[in-house]
Amino acid sequence: MARTERRSIQEIKDVPDLRVATQAVLFQLADDDMVIGFRDQEWLGLAPHIEEDVAFGSIAQEEIGHAAHYYELLSQLDLGSRDDLASLRPAEERRNSVLLERPNGLGTYLESPHFDWAFTIMRHYFHDVWEMRCLGALTQSAAIELGLAADKILAEKRYHRAHQELWIKTMLDRGDEQSQERVKKALADTNEWAADLPDFGGQECLFEETRIVPGASTLSTSFWQEIDAFTGALGLPRPSGTVTRLNGRRGQHTPALQEALEVWSEVYRLEPGAQW
């Protein structure tokens, strides 16, 4: 397809390969943002200080808001309402990275929440870098609405990434030995689960051929280059290749996702379609 040829979602609906590619990338983006937004909001009332509590609540709201927009675009492909897509799909249909469903730490937000702030921030930083890589490619997407969403959301994500970068630097430069060790451990823990984050579940070729995600096969490399450059500049050990685990992009998940789904869809499932 010529680079200049761009189509609306309404047109894409009837072109099988464009439809499959659009749907696949939207599910990844939507499910990633939904689950990280859920993990973020579990920090309400628990963040390290009161200003950060407000700030992190705001980030959670933006993640879920971005997810809502991606689900809305999916609903325009006649896949169901955005609320149903967010709340009623079973775990095996979700395409979020396994890294993002990992719990924030030990305990739950209601009971003995011994959460790990350094891991939360490091994992979020990885997510921000990956989503920005995807959105950067999508600004040139053959799908008009994906391009518009990418232009807009990319500008907002810059603040997310800057926020996590500042926290990582603060914990290293202003903290003590304990906080520095925690950042190192957070990087190791994040790295251990990060294999499926910069991954398209084997659909890179389709994404490139259809130009739904131009340059899809190069994004994983550029993602790791950015991570290496940032961590390297801070004197942190370079993430040394990732452990192969479950691949969320292929619908494989840990029990943590099911547990999260039960909480976030609990009220919605009581009366689907209820008006608030």
Added chain:
Amino acid sequence: MLSAELMDILREVTDPEIPRVSIVDLGMVEGASVKGEHITVSLIPTFVGCPAQMLIQEKVQEHLLAAFPTHAISVRLSLEVPWSTDRITDTGRQALKQSGIAPPGADLNDVACPFCNRHDTLLQNLFASTSCRSLYYCRACQNPFEAFKPL
């Protein structure tokens, strides 16, 4: 003239989280037209995840319905044009300042305090009570304040 009247009505609608600033001055109105008995208004969100956008859409609908009860009214919300802080009018910037919110500038580290106008301020957190604002502290007058994020 009807379209001038239409803009006057839209100017009455404000963001519930910034009650002094109209949606017109925030730059949220991308298009507003009257064709025969049909009124079409196109809104663009400041931030995609802003929870106020649906309320604003409803308020626009209500205001227009009250002013033009016999017209068919359509209020769309879309990302057809990316909203940016350059769209905020001078009136909007003044109104933000009067609400205690520093209007958006080019440099996050050079923001004037909306209370004392001095630049001896410190960025405390990029994120604050709403998506569109950051948190600052003024070392001159010792007030915390929020500033609109440049976008």
